[in-house]
Amino acid sequence: MAPYDEWNKIEDDDDDELQDNSFFDSKKDVILFCIDCSPSMLELRPDPESEDPNLKTSHLYTALTVAMQLQKRKVVTNPNDSFGILLFNTSRKPETSRKQGSEIKKNMVLFQPIAPISAPAIQELIQLLSDPGDLQKEFPPSGTQVAIGDLFTSCNWVFRDGAPKTATKRVFLITDEDNPHPGHGAKQLRTSAETTLHDLLQAGVGVEPFFIETEEKRFNMNTFYSHVLQNQISEEDDEEEDANVLKQSISISRIEDLLSQMKFREVAKRALFSIPLELAQGFTIGVKGYGLVTEQKRGDYKYFVDLGDRLEVALPKTGLLDEDRQAEVNKSSVVYGMAVVGAAPSNENDGEEDNLTATKVVKSGQRPFYTPDEMRSFRTLGLEPGFKLLGFKPRDTLKFEDNVKHSLFIYPDENTYAGSKRTFTALLKSMVKKKVIGLALGVIRRNANPTFYAVLPQEENVEEMDPAGFHLIPLPFADDIRSAPIEEGYIAPDNLKDAARAWINKMTIKSGYIPDAYPNPALAYHYEQLEASAFQEEFNAAAFEDHTEPKLDLIHKAAGKLLKEWKTELANDESANFVVATTGSKRKGDGAGQMDKDEVLAKFNSGTLAKYKVDELKAFCRGVGLGTTGKKADLIERVEGWCEKNKRK
Amino acid sequence: MPAERAGYTVTMFVVDVCKSMGATKTIPLPPGPNGEQRSSEVTHLQYALQYVKFKIQDMIYNGRKTDQCGVIIFGTEDTDNRINDENGGYENVTEYITIAQPTAETLKRLDELKPSDVYGDPIDALIVAVEAQNLYLGNKKTWTRKVILVTDGEGPIELEDWEVTAAKMNELNVALTVVGVEFDDEEYEFKQKNKPHYKEVNEQFYNDQLCNPENEGVKNSVVGTLDRVLEDISMPEVRTHAKCLADWRCRYSREEAMEILIKTSKCISINRPKPFKKFYIRPKISAGGNAEEHDMEVDVDEDEPKNITFAQLKGRTEYYVDMAEPKDGEEEEGKGKEKVKEEEMIEDGDEIASTLEKVEKEELIRGFKYGTSYVPCPDGQFSKLPTKKGIDVVGFVAEKKFRREYSMGEVQYIWANPDNSTAQCALSAMVQAMYEKGVLAVGRWVTGDGRDAKMGIMSPTLFDKVHCLLWAPMPFADDVRKHTFPSLSVIKNKKGETLTEHPYIPTENQSEAMDEFVDSLDLMEAGLKDEESGKRTEWFDIRDSYNPAYHRLKQAMFHCAIVADIDTNPLPPPHPELLKYFNPPKKLLKKAQSTIDECIQAFNVKHVPKAAKMVRKGGHSHANDDDEEMLLLDRNPSTSKHSQSHAQSEVAQELEKAGGENDTEDEDGELLLDKVGPAQTPHPLPTPARSLSSFSPQDQDDDAMDIDPQRDANRIIGRTHPLTDFKDNLKRGDIVTKAVEDMCMVIAEVVIAPFASRRKDEMIECLTELREVCLKEDEIEQWNAFIPNLKQKCLHSTPGNEEFWTEVQDVGRELSLISDREAKKSGGSSNISEVEAMKFMVT
Structure with missing residues (x-):
């Protein structure tokens, strides 16, 4: 399966035996870009990213570039996702060769109908983006503003025609116009927008707006969109939004930030689990869990058959087999037991077949094996899914080394327990104030192992985009701890320590560890080759840049001298001649x-x-x-x- | 304690099969499925063999070639041992299983043991065992020698010359364990009733002579009673690991390049249970040659007991390919759907479509998907980024800035090469400097040339005599998921104003209650008392927290390997040590109970019953449709209505195609009421009309997530069919107060919402029902608080609903306040007089 699916897996390899994987089955993402082509979107301006003042760009150009980058990223991480691009406020006529599906309203053009991402589609986009100036010719502005209600209706049709039913469907709306319907008829048009948006939501399509503002052209949510969008219910994530409360996650940003803004929404937010959190007996709230940090793996290869004219995916079918009989066995009749080691030379067996398979012969009516239900009860020790709070400890009791796997993030779920949010918030605040962490016992799925978690509160930080919630850090068990194999070593004298400190001072990264600074080089290398191969281009290994490597030039400039000094001092230290005492x-x-x-x-x-x-x-x-x-x-x-x-x- | 070297051990089991071992005892079993007491009758021998089998099972589990055992039995009618062969004597002793690595067959042969009719001498057997062991091991001095004697101590013992045997065992450094059936044990507080005198004497011999080194006994020896030993073996045991170090270099920059030779070892390493194997009952081949489903039950009543065979299963993967030609017309649109199907695995039992054809794995080509295109890649991977083995230090970051939740895997030690003092000195200098400055190092670790690089954080660690770093893996940019979550503390209304009061924001009172709650559950002094200082210690220590699933599964695995049937001999309960951290300490809870109660009250959290099932079609929703029409009158033609119906017919078709896959809904604008409602006081939170039900398994169980879109998240009564909800909830009977509370809210909201006149009859009905329930269920106070409030809202607020109140007045006394007289009748109380109640409706 595609690697992005792994996000939805909680790594619990040890219980893959009985794991019910069905709920991980990948939900496909369908994204329809809806981009405004108004004159202000098409206007060429100096590229803020570039030093060259002659290099011009437009909002539309950037928006399409972002769309292309998103496609490129998704095509490797989740190749089954679908994309489409709808442009509005343009007088460009739809090409007849392309299917528009249902008739799209006037002044809109479906540049790319919703379809699984493909290399040609991406290449077409790249081609289009070769020159920002061309866009004006390609998509001349229509001069009149499309009714937003019509836009939503068109989106609805586009989705109906192209999107698989079970997918998570979203519209990414990109515009810089905060008041599409000023003056005459504004009220009706707004009402129509509200109603058509409602229809869209009913069809299971969510709208993620990306509003662009510039110094000259501010974007005021309250003019139009806050009224229209407030009823938006995030479809995939029953994240209830109070009608009275403004949807906060709407982004208004400068065009340069579009890509980073999109990263927040690139992948639809899906909860891994929704279970109760028992604070004390009779005091339970609901929480949802998310995986905010999980290892992104390179996707597994698939098997294909060469049918001469095309490659076709081979579908794997797994089954259980009695090797002696070559018979496929129904999963429901499986029982579990200890591997039979060194099986007896069969004297009691049917004798008619060669024994490849280990067997255990018992008297009729006896069963020295466990049923799946029994197995589950052993694994969970009879606990139902949920977290149980055990108590609190000071923050500093959570040690660096007490870590086995990635953390989970929980957020209150008002829909299972009314009052969860206020309770959760009060607990969070109290724990932050008192600088404590919680200790909790948790079983996150019906078939999961009971695990102890450190409950680490995280306050909301608007700047860093850190949401409020708890991180759950799985703690190791006694069984997982290994002892230190080395008990003695040479201890450096103070002069060396001080010399080391001098160059460490120069090599300190102020911002702390920011994952964004370190894209996985192995994955990037893989993806680039995959892309080159799909585009039938030559892969240029020399051009590949690994961002995780130490910045040698910088280090050399800042700390080179100090490092040298330290090295010299080290060479003069008596340790250089010290004979290691043999231990044991x-x-x-x-x-x-x-x-x-x-x-x-x-x-x-x-x-x-x-x-x-x-x-x-x-x-x-x-x-x-x-x-x-x-x-x-x-x-x-x-x-x-x-x-x-x-x-x- | 130095870790015992794993393996390199020969254990001799010396098992008593004398006549007395055939005595039976009743052992209690865990309660049956219906809680009934159960027990089972076994012979002492069977019971004792459980211990032997458990020990042998452990060896099989660990699978070490150097962990071997042999079994000597005494009290056999025949005699079969080497010493007897050569010198005679040593009768009734049999070398039952020769020394080897044990297998399932070993266990099976132990099961075949039966008590005899004669007696044998345990000392003779001991000598045979030690001799066999010595002969087998020859001059392998490094091997550990163990003898485990299992006996009931009821047979006669030849006491002459036992000292010689003990001396010989000491000379060979043999460890002796005597496991006695029903031996007395003071510590364990076990004393056998009516113990025969000769057994007492024998026990004394084991305790005071054979196993007492001060009395010329075996130096390395122990005596235990069987029950206790059996209990102890279910005690979780932490495996010791061989210590191994891997080679690395820690690099810095270029010409001044500093390389420190390092070694790494695991600090935390997840210990996983061995997987169970899958089995099934192999059907018998009937006369016709057809395999028939075998049913255990049917078989039992036949004349002679038949055997059944459980066969181990192997996983198999087959590959199929869809040979159907892609249809031209579908190319563009259909692609999406087609692909959906393709990606899925073929499930067990699925009908394999006729266009699918099986292909041999050898004919397949490996490749990757790039959207709709396929990129063949015969090696299964592209060429890898050239990397060099070692850890590069990228820089240092302040410890304060370290985000603990980023730590995403097992932690490792990084040591300076123990054979290189310069390296030790360098690393130590660096570690000390980092520690002093309060920084952590950012590193890039490559485990071998050409392997994938990993990022991580290294934390300085100063042990008394050695300095090292701890490594924790950190996420790459690709590994972090950014999601937005609504703020919990800042809630804005649509005007952009920040709200200070809201059901989601804890009140001051609530915050205080929570502060106390957090304080009261402090674990730092909730543990056991420290023996030296007398102070209470911290509760919960990782070094004491055994992985319950691991040990329980292991116990289960052992159990099924040594018993014949799970139903009659189920797995004993888990060792208490596994469960000791499952609940907060009792004492702490007792002390905290009052603060907990306060919290429960202050926060008033209510469980929202899942999916109160609604009937969607009703006159009522049509009423809403009309509303919608009215609103949309001046809208552009051909929008919603059109697309809706269009979509519906589409849906119907697709439903057919998809074989009834239920994913779409056809609820027309039920949401409208609150959409057009003027923004007012705690106004509805639109609840999702449906949720993606496939996120958690529990959700999946509820096939239809029919939540009333008109039901607020924190309510159990919706605005669509309040009466039905209300009745349903009362039928379930658990949360009357909440139901009444919500009903009050809902009525008040509906009444002042636009177009309420359409629902006036329904609302009157609701009021009638509500009042009745309030009377019956002693919620009189709620009613008496509610009805004046409703009156107030109808008459004196904008927009009110005077018309509705007139309706209520028309009903009259039956909807008025509940008076003391009425209350009394139904066993409740009220502070409203009958006169007041009368007056209320009139004024």
């Missing part, structure tokens, strides 16, 4: 101690490395981090390699 005696050859590197280099230069004993060579290899396996010749070869590298210094 299990390791062979430790007696040889540590050989002087200069001596080794001297022997290398004189070609007499072979005079060393095997034990001595091994000790040396261990000391400099080389492998210690193999025969003497191998060891010498390795040491020679090391000497080659180190002799220049």
Whole structure:
């Protein structure tokens, strides 16, 4: 399956046996871009991103670029998603060769009908975006403002024609016009917009507006859109919005921020679970859980069949097999037990077949195996899904090392327990104030293992876009803790510590660890090759940039000198000549101690490395981090390699 | 305690099968499915063998070739042992299972053991065991030698020369465990009633002589009673791990390049249970050669008991390809739907469509999907980014800025190479400097040349005698999901004003109650008393928290391997140690109870029953339709209505196609009432008309998520069919107060909403029902508070509804305040006099 689906998986590999995966089944995302082509959207302005004043861009150009980038990103992470682009306020005529589906209203053009993302569609977009100036010719403004109600109706039709039924459907509305219907008939037009939006919502389509404002042209929500959009119910996420309360997540941003704004909405928000949180007996609220941090993996490859004219995906079908009989077994009749090791040579078996399969023969009526229900009760210890709060501890009791896997995020769910939000908010505030964390026991699904969680409160931070809620950090069990294998080592003296501190000072990143600064290079490398291959282009490995590598130039400039000083001091420290005390005696050859590197280099230069004993060579290899396996010749070869590298210094 | 070297052990089990082991005892079983008491009758031998089998099962589970065992039995009618063969004597002792790595067959053979009719001498058996062990191990001095003697101590013991045997065992460094059936144990508080004198003597011999090194006994020895030992073995046990270090280098920048040779080892490593295997009952092949479904029940009543075979199953994956030609017409539109189908796995039992054809895996090509296009990739992966093994330090970040919730995996130690003091010195200097400055290092770790790089944070850790770093993996940009959530503290109304009072915002009173709640559940002194200081310790220690699922599954796995039938011999309950952190400490809860109660009251959280099922079609919703028409009169033609009906017919068609897959709804504008309603006091939160039901398994169980869109999130009564909701809720009977409360709110809202006149009869009906319930269920106070309030709203607020109040007045006394007289009749009380009640309706 596509890798983005993994977001919806809570990694619990240990219980894959009985896991009910059906609820993870990927929901497909369908996004229809609705972009305004009004003159102000098409107006060419200096590109704020670029230093070259001659380089011009327009809002429409940026919006389409963002649409293209989003497609490119989604096509690799979730290739089954569908996209479409509808442009409005343009007088461009629909091409007859393209199917418009149902008739689209006047002054709108369906540039790309909703369809699964494909390489040609993306390439077409790229082609279109080769010059910002061309857009004006391609999509001449219509001069009149399309009724927003008509726009929503058209969206509805477009979705009806192209979107799979089960998908999460959304319209990304991009415009800079805060008052599309001034003056005459404003009231009716607004009412019509409200009603048609309502229809759209009823059809299961959500609207995510992206409003653009500039210095000259401010965007005032209250003129038109706040009235129209307030009834919007986020469809996929019964996140109830008070009609009296403004939908807060509407973004009004500068065009440059469009892409980052879109990142917040790129993937439809879906809860992993919705379960009760028991604060005390008789005091329970509802919460929903989300995975905000999960490892994004490269998608698995699929199998294809070459049918000559095309490639077709091969559909996997898994089943359980009795190997001796080559018979497929119905899942409902499966029982669970211990693997039969070294099965008895069959004297009681039917005798007629070769025994590939391990079997256990018991008297009729006996059952030394467990049913799936019994298995589940062992796993959950009879607990139903939910969190149970056990108490509170100071924040600093949560240690760095108490971590096994990624955290979960919970947010109150008013729909299961009325009053959840106020209770949740009060608890959050109280815990922040008192600098405590909670301890909770949780079973997040019917078949999940009970796990202890540290409940870490997070206050809302508008600037960082951090929502209010709790992070649940799964704690390790006693069984997971490994002891430290090393108990003693050389402790550096203060002068070295101070010298180290000098260069550490210079290498400090002020902002802290910001994941956005580190895109996964392995994934990016994979995606770029995939894209090149799909576009039938040559992949240029040399152009690939790995953002996770240390910025060597910067480090050199800032800390190079200090590092050198530290290195010199280190070389002068007595540790350089210190012979490591052998702890224990299990390791062979430790007696040889540590050989002087200069001596080794001297022997290398004189070609007499072979005079060393095997034990001595091994000790040396261990000391400099080389492998210690193999025969003497191998060891010498390795040491020679090391000497080659180190002799220049 | 130095960790015992795993494996390299030969354990000899010396099992008593003398006549007395055939005595039976009754052991209690966990209560049956209906809570009935159950017990089972077993022989002492069967009971004792559970212990032996458990021990052997443990060896099988760990699967070490160097963990071996043999079984000697004594009290057999025959004699079969090497010493007897060579020198005679040592009668009634049999070398039952020769020393080897145990298998399922070992367990099976143990099951075949039966008590005999004779007696054998345990000391003879011990000698045979030690001899066999010694012979087998020869000069392998490093191997651990263990002998476990299981006996009821009722047979005669040849006491002569036992010291020689003990001396020999000491010489060979054999550890001896004596497990006694119904031996007395003071610590365990067990004393056998009516113990025969000879058994007492024998017990004394084991305790005071054979296993007492001060008395020339075996040095490394222990005696235990069977019940206790059986209980102890279900105690969770933490596995010790071989310590292993991996080689790394920690790199800095270029010409001044600093490399520190490092090694890493795991600090936290998830310990997973071994997977269970799947089995099924293999059907018998009937005479006709057809496999028939085998039914256990049917078989039982046949003359001779038959055996049934459980066969282990293997997973198999087959591949199918859809040979149907893509239809030209569908190319553009149909693609979406077609692909939907394609991506799904073929489920078990699904009919395989006729166009599907099975293909051999060998004929398949590996590749990736790029949208609708496929990119073949025969290796299963593209060329990888060239990387070099090691950890690069990217920079340092302040500890304050570390976001704990980003930590996304197992934590590792990073050590300086233990054989290189320069490396140790360098790392130690760096660690100390980082610690002093309060920074963490950002690193990029590549586990091997060409492997994928991982980002992580390294935290300085100073042990007494060694300094190291701890590594926690951090997310890449790709790994972080950004979602927006509505603010919990700032709630704005549509005018953009920030609200200070709202049901979602805790009041001061509530906040105080919560503060106390948090204080009262402080765990820092809720643990056991420290023996030295006398102070209470912290409750919950990770080092004491055993993974309940892991140990329970392991216990279950062992259990099913050593018993013959689960139904008659079910798994004993989990060890209390596994459950000790499942509930907050009792004492703490007791102390906190009053603050908890206050919270419960202050927050008044109510469970919202799921999906009060509604009948959607009714005269009422039509009324709403009319409203919609009115509103839309001046709208452009051919919008909503048109598309709606259009969509519906489409839906109907698709429903047919999809075989009844229920995903769409056809509710017409039921939402309208509140949409056009003037924005007023705590106005409706539109609840989702439907939710995507497939998010949690529980949701899925509810096939139809029919939530009244007119029901507010925190209510159990909706505005669409309040009376039906109300009655339904009362029928369920659990939350009368809440139902009454919500009903009051709903009535008040509907009455002053526009077009309320359409619903006046319904509302009167509601009032009548509500009053009746208030009387019956002793919610009189609520009614008496509500009805003046309603009057007030109708008459004196804008927009009010005088007309409606006139209607109420027409009904008259029956809807007035509830008087003390009325209240008394139904067993309640009221402070309203009959006269007041009369007056209320008239004025």
